[in-house]
Amino acid sequence: MVHETINHTELLEDLLLTRRFEEKVLEVYQDRGIRELPHSSLGQEAVGVGACYPLEDDDLLAPSLRTRAAMLLRTPVEEIVAGMYGTESGPSSGRTTEHHMGSSEYGILGTTGMIGSHLNPAVGAALGNRTLDNDRVTVVFFGDGASQRGEFHSALNFATVQELPVVFVIENNQWTEAMSIDKLVDVDDLADLAGHGLPTEIVDGQDVEAMVEATAEAADRARSGDGPTLLEAKTYRYRPHAETMPEHRDEATLEAWKDRDPVEMYIDRLLERDQITEAEIESIDEQLQTTIDDAFDMAESDELPDEETLYHVYKDTEIDHWKGVAK
Amino acid sequence: MVHETINHTELLEDLLLTRRFEEKVLEVYQDRGIRELPHSSLGQEAVGVGACYPLEDDDLLAPSLRTRAAMLLRTPVEEIVAGMYGTESGPSSGRTTEHHMGSSEYGILGTTGMIGSHLNPAVGAALGNRTLDNDRVTVVFFGDGASQRGEFHSALNFATVQELPVVFVIENNQWTEAMSIDKLVDVDDLADLAGHGLPTEIVDGQDVEAMVEATAEAADRARSGDGPTLLEAKTYRYRPHAETMPEHRDEATLEAWKDRDPVEMYIDRLLERDQITEAEIESIDEQLQTTIDDAFDMAESDELPDEETLYHVYKDTEIDHWKGVAK
Amino acid sequence: MSQQLDAETETTTQTIRESLNQALHEELERDERVLLYGEDVAEYGGLYKISEGLYEEFGEERVFDTPLAETSLGGTAVGAALAGARPVVEIMYADFLPIAGDHLINYAAKMYFNYGDETSVPMVVRSMYGTGDGHGLHHGQSPEAWFMNVPGLKVVMPSTPREYKGLLKGAIRDDDPVIFLENKMRYGESGPVPDEEYTISLCESDVKREGTDATIVAIGGMVYEALEAAERLSEQGIECEIVDPRTISPLDTGPILESVEKTNILVTAQEAPTFGGFGSEVAAQVIDDAFFYLDAPVKRVGAPFTPIPFAENLEEAYQPTADDIESAVIDAIET
Amino acid sequence: MSQQLDAETETTTQTIRESLNQALHEELERDERVLLYGEDVAEYGGLYKISEGLYEEFGEERVFDTPLAETSLGGTAVGAALAGARPVVEIMYADFLPIAGDHLINYAAKMYFNYGDETSVPMVVRSMYGTGDGHGLHHGQSPEAWFMNVPGLKVVMPSTPREYKGLLKGAIRDDDPVIFLENKMRYGESGPVPDEEYTISLCESDVKREGTDATIVAIGGMVYEALEAAERLSEQGIECEIVDPRTISPLDTGPILESVEKTNILVTAQEAPTFGGFGSEVAAQVIDDAFFYLDAPVKRVGAPFTPIPFAENLEEAYQPTADDIESAVIDAIET
């Protein structure tokens, strides 16, 4: 049983960090706005947290817009918040949004605003790592919406025939913006779309331990040269697609999912198994809250970046950016 | 049994027309060249012939580069040959290649030089026909190579969720240019790649009657509003990818496929069933040969198009083509 | 030439958002071959609410939501148009147009040329551009120049509510494929829109302001910036003529050349980076055909050669505005 | 400035095909991070045999064939480069680049800007263009202008064997994403290639011929046409200076401006349609920065605004040649 080898305090801490962070984002956004429009991961935390847990520190993560956990588990919280504010201390000093930022230092593959366009780059990162002859695994997160793009097919196929060390994680929250996937695909399980010959597995995305277990296996397979795996994590988001959009989903369904809240489920399980005490949880929670609050305070008083930051487009050639020509 | 309802003389004529045409192309190309580089369908004739046979005259065909049958069964032979020569009497008077020409008159969807890029347009044509409220079915042909593109996934999905009247026909000849599909996909049957919830069927592409039967069913399904079907026709080409490329495939495999030659197999069967006589075949053959020879003679003596033909880019706006601006 | 508003035309003040919604409504009603689809355009009414109410009115065969797959949007629209329908698809942000680039550049643009008969591709791709909302690198790019060197495409960038409506109707009725670019920062701009039914034909430049001292050729949202700059310059005694091409390609250069022949000074204004952009083509056309009328270097206003930055102050530094146009005109005149 | 061949350099006559093959060979050998992949590049050695023998020599982890999926080629190259490898991918025909357009425009071009550290995207996309072989609408387009308005990309179009080799090596070593365009009609051209190892840096324009009477800025295969035109014009007493930018974007305008300041006449030459093309940007740069040196309208040589036709005579009418450059120079001088 995988839960016997897990450091439960750590895993819970990861889960609580993500939950508290997302709650804070929501609170601050509603109270006074944040420059980056939040696309909340509340409700889906176990997917990213569980998938990241069994990885090595230098494995590469390619998060989707909504995989906040992946960012939080790799990047100092204050940098993330500054990234959302577009201030000087953010990872690119405000050049880019926090949603898509990349960092070789933190092992996060930069992404774009194009949903699903990171699938082939993630496969390519795995290819690059094979070329460099290291044993880093790449884990790429994407939604049910991204699975509808042709990229899903070509990336799976390329990774499979090249037997690349990739773990594909669909965060199937069953909504593509305001569209229910019921009208966007004609299958019950997105995993069925992938007949490419790679192993696929459907995972309970609310169960952080199930995510740990499935990803651990997939990462092992990748690392031992047996190629990619596709995991479909079934989950649900508690918030609308973005904080500017109204809620239009069925209330009963949402409530049913909340009954299986990933954080509460895990806490209940740990308490039941006597693997943690209420007091321990409270203390972790308090500490996390302080870290998060401090990060927001810092970002709110941070400076805007220097204009020079903008002119960071070519690494090898000096150009006159206003004319667009080489100097 | 479908073969009881088939007009065998007609079907054989279609098959022989395609075979003799392709033989003639090869002969002329080797002897004195043809402007359009031939990508021969020799060996694969039964796929296009069989799939076209059960269709209505106004059903729409979206052929691949290699589906010569689809062109021949819809377009006067002399126009096709002129199209290959790029002369005045070709369908677009030499603006475009015969490989990709489109014609609403003949019910052929124009395609491009991009393998697989016609999949979504074919689905769109079916959508357009739904909007126009007619009952035309669209049949789209494409290779194993095209099936590797993302277009395959997005087109299948769109057609499935919209329940559009499309028949997808993979002409799986097992080679993508000089690459064997063994290294390009990790499945035995390409049909397995399509887990989109639409019916799929593997068909013997050498058996013209099997193609007729499978396509008849799929077209019926489409026409009665039950949505798309995917057929995977297993076949093989006798020639290299294009006539400029050397043969590099295994000889024994090629010979094994030739043992199941689609034209010979069908003739043998008809003779066995006493549905045709050797003499009848000979007479059909002679007549076809004359038509084909005449078409080549005509094209070879045809004029080059007038330069004005070139300036046919916008339908609704007169422009100065040299400056690229509206008049 | 373009159909100008004359004094007697009855108008109502509308936002661009309203005028676009009306245009779609009228065309869906007028012609049964018109259909509208895209991501979130039906039940939700469009991310920016341009197609609100249309799904309810015209039903799911005419207005529908699609899977997240822009190659399907571009590709199926080509096919539907070739089959004889008049598809209007929304590709949410113009930044996503490259995903459908093959279908636009290699398919839509070339089928009229490729067909043996008079079949053409009457499709419209609506898409949004425009900076200033902090959406970052991938939700605001001006893509017009990516498609200018593509014979067969038409690229339209309206400016005022009246033109958004008239040109969208014109684009839907046009027999050629049209990329119709909407500035998402300007949906709320309002202005007079004729009450009577009207359309505006594509490929006709329009003079938005008359003047004798300098010509400003501005496109899309920059027309508003040019008008503002012209007001300020007028106070300094400089009268600018503003030409709004409205259709970027194929470009109606006549009114531009005529204007430059009168003013002898040319400034261009676009939101995209200057290098390789629309303004460069205008400059090149003028220097070929009106060279001896030009009194000064042509100044091009545009963004720097960088992606669109996220941070507030960086985005401000990036975005070209009325200020930049004003300085460029003064610069040109003083040279 | 560019590294010129001096008289002492030992050279061997090679075709462009050979020089490219050598460049790939040398870089694969020099740097283990370099890898080469694409459709038919390995076992078959490339459709035009540019990569012949490399698979055999470097094995299937360094040189391999891929599924038919250009978004995978573009997309995986970005990822491999971000991970620290130096991928070289072949996208067979440049007409197919739009299929990978999103990964080039929105991904490759923007990641250096997007990263929090100094990570960049050292990838090279090799692709073929060039008309004259009857391949029709979709196997010969010159795509450079589609990518010029994209900050972050580098677009390279070499002319001679020496440059093909040096620039390909330069591109592979460059830390930014490069679209490397090869004229498929010129693979057989031969010329001197230095025996010693060398590279040519990107973004440096080169003067291919000195002259005092007119400046011709020609790119890619058109450099040969410009050289021929210049010879003919020389017989008529007109001495042309030919500037070969080699890198289209970002463009090294210095040598162009200097040349125009000397000759006072500018003609541009490209294979792509004139409207919205490279030549327009050159004209615009010159009219901004060297306006007072210009004696005549800038003439741009290019194809008409149509797709590439198939028929022999139509393709001939379409293709710009030395004749057109010659007339354009005379035209400009006589204005």
Ligand SMILES: Cc1ncc(C[n+]2csc(CCOP(=O)(O)OP(=O)(O)O)c2C)c(N)n1
């Ligand atoms: C290529 C592309 N198409 C459309 C969009 C607009 N868009 C942003 S998020 C989104 C929904 C994505 O759904 P999914 O992949 O399920 O991820 P989720 O938001 O549910 O986490 C859409 C359509 C986009 N950003 N990129």
Ligand SMILES: Cc1ncc(C[n+]2csc(CCOP(=O)(O)OP(=O)(O)O)c2C)c(N)n1
């Ligand atoms: C998008 C695209 N990529 C690559 C090519 C080059 N190419 C032409 S035909 C071909 C092979 C196509 O294989 P398949 O789809 O199996 O069809 P077949 O030739 O076997 O009939 C390739 C790679 C192309 N024309 N278009």
Ligand SMILES: [Mg+2]
């Ligand atoms: Mg989702």
Ligand SMILES: [Mg+2]
């Ligand atoms: Mg094949």
